[in-house]
Amino acid sequence: MQFLFPGFLAALAVLSVPIIIHLFYFRRFKRVYFTNVRFLKEVKEETSNRQKLRNLLVLLMRCLAIAAMVLAFAQPFIPLSEGVKKGEKAVSIFIDNSFSMNALSKDAPLLELAKQRAREIVSAYQVDDRFQILTNAFEGRDQRLISKEDALNRIEEVRISPETREMSKVLIRQQQCLNTGKQENKIAFVISDFQANIADVANFKDTLMEVNLVPMRAVRESNVSIDSAWFESPVQILNQPANLVVKITNRSDEEAPDVRLSLRHDNQTKPAGSLDIPARRSKLDTIPFTILHPGWHEARVSITDYPVQFDDDYYLSFNVAEHINILVINGFQTNKYLTNAFLGARYAHLENADARALDYSKFADYQLIVLNELDDVSSGLATELKSFADNGGNVLVFPAQNGDVNSYNALLQIFGAGALGPFEPNAREASQLNSEEFVFRDVYLNKSANLRLPATKGNFKLNPSTGEHILTYRDGTALLAKYRAAEGALYFSAAPLNDQVNDLVRNAEIFVPMLFKMAIAGTKERQIAYTIGKDEVLESRHQVSAAGESIYKLKKVAEGSVTPQSNNSGEASTTAKAIGNEFIPEQRIFGSKVLLSPGTQVQNAGWYKLQLQGDSTLAEFSYNFDRRESDLAYKSFDELSEGLPANFKVLSENAEANFSQVVDEQERGIVLWRWCVIFALLFLALEVLFLRLWKV
Numbered sequence: 006m007q008f009l010f011p012g013f014l015a016a017l018a019v020l021s022v023p024i025i026i027h028l029f030y031f032r033r034f035k036r037v038y039f040t041n042v043r044f045l046k047e048v049k050e051e052t053s054n055r056q057k058l059r060n061l062l063v064l065l066m067r068c069l070a071i072a073a074m075v076l077a078f079a080q081p082f083i084p085l086s087e088g089v090k091k092g093e094k095a096v097s098i099f100i101d102n103s104f105s106m107n108a109l110s111k112d113a114p115l116l117e118l119a120k121q122r123a124r125e126i127v128s129a130y131q132v133d134d135r136f137q138i139l140t141n142a143f144e145g146r147d148q149r150l151i152s153k154e155d156a157l158n159r160i161e162e163v164r165i166s167p168e169t170r171e172m173s174k175v176l177i178r179q180q181q182c183l184n185t186g187k188q189e190n191k192i193a194f195v196i197s198d199f200q201a202n203i204a205d206v207a208n209f210k211d212t213l214m215e216v217n218l219v220p221m222r223a224v225r226e227s228n229v230s231i232d233s234a235w236f237e238s239p240v241q242i243l244n245q246p247a248n249l250v251v252k253i254t255n256r257s258d259e260e261a262p263d264v265r266l267s268l269r270h271d272n273q274t275k276p277a278g279s280l281d282i283p284a285r286r287s288k289l290d291t292i293p294f295t296i297l298h299p300g301w302h303e304a305r306v307s308i309t310d311y312p313v314q315f316d317d318d319y320y321l322s323f324n325v326a327e328h329i330n331i332l333v334i335n336g337f338q339t340n341k342y343l344t345n346a347f348l349g350a351r352y353a354h355l356e357n358a359d360a361r362a363l364d365y366s367k368f369a370d371y372q373l374i375v376l377n378e379l380d381d382v383s384s385g386l387a388t389e390l391k392s393f394a395d396n397g398g399n400v401l402v403f404p405a406q407n408g409d410v411n412s413y414n415a416l417l418q419i420f421g422a423g424a425l426g427p428f429e430p431n432a433r434e435a436s437q438l439n440s441e442e443f444v445f446r447d448v449y450l451n452k453s454a455n456l457r458l459p460a461t462k463g464n465f466k467l468n469p470s471t472g473e474h475i476l477t478y479r480d481g482t483a484l485l486a487k488y489r490a491a492e493g494a495l496y497f498s499a500a501p502l503n504d505q506v507n508d509l510v511r512n513a514e515i516f517v518p519m520l521f522k523m524a525i526a527g528t529k530e531r532q533i534a535y536t537i538g539k540d541e542v543l544e545s546r547h548q549v550s551a552a553g554e555s556i557y558k559l560k561k562v563a564e565g566s567v568t569p570q571s572n573n574s575g576e577a578s579t580t581a582k583a584i585g586n587e588f589i590p591e592q593r594i595f596g597s598k599v600l601l602s603p604g605t606q607v608q609n610a611g612w613y614k615l616q617l618q619g620d621s622t623l624a625e626f627s628y629n630f631d632r633r634e635s636d637l638a639y640k641s642f643d644e645l646s647e648g649l650p651a652n653f654k655v656l657s658e659n660a661e662a663n664f665s666q667v668v669d670e671q672e673r674g675i676v677l678w679r680w681c682v683i684f685a686l687l688f689l690a691l692e693v694l695f696l697r698l699w700k701v
Contacts, residue, residue, distance in 0.1 A: 013075060017072060023064055024064065059695055062691075066692035071685075073688060076677075080677075095135050095183045095191050097139060098127070098136065098194045100120060100138065100160070101116075101196060101198060101221075102140045105313070108313060110224055120161075122196050123194075125668070129665040136150060137183070140163055140166060141166050141170050142605075143168070143178060148178070167609075167631065169203060169633055179195075180193070191214050191215065193214055197218075200638065200639055204639075211652075215654075218655045225312075226257065228316070230313075231251060231253055231318070239526065242352060245296065247295070249293075249304070251290050251291075252287055252289055253288050253290065254635070255285065256285070263281065264309075266308055268294065271302070275294065277306075278290070298325075299325050301622060302324070303320075305320050306318070318610065319534065322626060329524050331355045334360050334377065336360055336378045336379035337378060337380075343375060343520070368398070372524050372525070374390065379408060380408050382412045382416045383412070390416070394490035404498070417497070422488040428464070429463060432460065432463075433460065437476070444475055444519055445515075448518045457514075461506060461508075464500040467482065467483050467499055471486070474487075475519075483499055484499050537608070537630055539631070542600050547594050555599075556592075557592050558616055559589075560614050561586035586609065588606045591603075591604060607628050611627070612625055642657045
């Protein structure tokens, strides 16, 4: 047995006081009157013996009561470990307030039980100890040590939050805060459900800080979530059906029957059927719908699931252009086949331009640029085409039979493609069409059908025959090759488009879908949904308002104000400032693009409109909660304990346990001062009984 405050043991000298009282007070002589003196001796002996016994028992009770009170102040304990921390302590308590803590533990959510645990831990320490209360938000105000009273108040403020953190990052954050204090004793508590996908506590290597893991356990570990959604086609076309693919996952060990799926689009909710999802499996379902108007569209896919509901909705937004714009740059004359190919498509808009009179600033308005047999490609045009392709556009090149090979080679070199050999006037036939590439994917119902492939009476040779072959000659060289360039691509034909040399223009089943798919592939595929908490950059076209201001804001519901700033590089920039659901994200302008970084300002799932001035919408972005919290697979006590260093402990007490006492025992062993107080009261009660009821 040890004592927390052994100096109080000196007070045991007070035991001399009742002894002195006994020696002097109880030995005073008393006068006794008797009517008959012959019984005096007998009465005197009997009374003296009984009085001595009572006085000795009273003395003993007084001494034991004083000794018990002294021991209570000295706080005795039986240590459960070798060292006992004395003096002031710095205590950090992490309360996991992620969505998974909404799961139920008997009658209460795990978060409420976690807050009760945190209060009991704080109560177990002294008034002069210092505390940190940390949540998944990693707020700046929580990165300092506060008093016991402030810590209890901060615990009451904790609410469910969309953020989620790996445990190793939480421990690093706790370590940083504890190191700011002057206390030698640094103790960390982590109260969490310890989901398997974030419980990487073994990655924390510090061996000086004492770490206590406090696991929370839900009664029912089951959840069905919508993990993601995407379109089958990268570009959605007006008045055409769109197929939305949805991935739904059953996170429980039991089958989830009759999971009902619905889609809300254009302010209408459409039932999309029901699914039976096996345990621990995922299913894909396709929801078809028709796009009836151009512009920005908002959609939400939903299921019904309980009790974890944050992942039952998936928000997405996408833009449908009114027209697909194609620019044909002609060398000698226009090509009627190119013009006629898009006549039947009202949403396709084709423009012809002379190579000698080009406006490079308008290239960004097109999705596909076709070079139609130019005699030569200028270095300026080649550079602009590369920039156009890097930003998501597609370039299709048909070289002229007598064109300048060196200028075409310069273009290929900019795109990192092969070299173009001299024109060879030999008749050749294509033998293979790449139906796996986007240009011809999903074009033909029967891929094994015998298509009439194009034939040429002459062609240039691509040396080496690099890139991705779209159409291939019998000898394995490319008739049409694709070269990727950042977010776009260069399509290069080895043969001119002239129908006297190349009969591709007469193969409508190949020529028309090829041009169409190249055009829509040149519409840069935009991300339809983002994840809250991830540091993702949003991109949009830069516009200058009539007032000359270039401060963008994202708006969901509320109105806000702006605070422009500038950075040292001279680029346009602002820092994020949130007011309600409207805020100014950090933004940088690069040429025709603006890059936005919302940071931690987005807190609610839904649609956010990008605005520059007034109520006009420049773009829309959809945000969803992080699906890492959807998996309710927790680490067990044994899994948590496995491989932990000596400074880690797992406190796996049941829900009814008094955690203040648990912490006391962990800190100092089995605490005995409460028993000392009980025995002191018992001894005083016995003394009173002896004095009142034992008559001499």
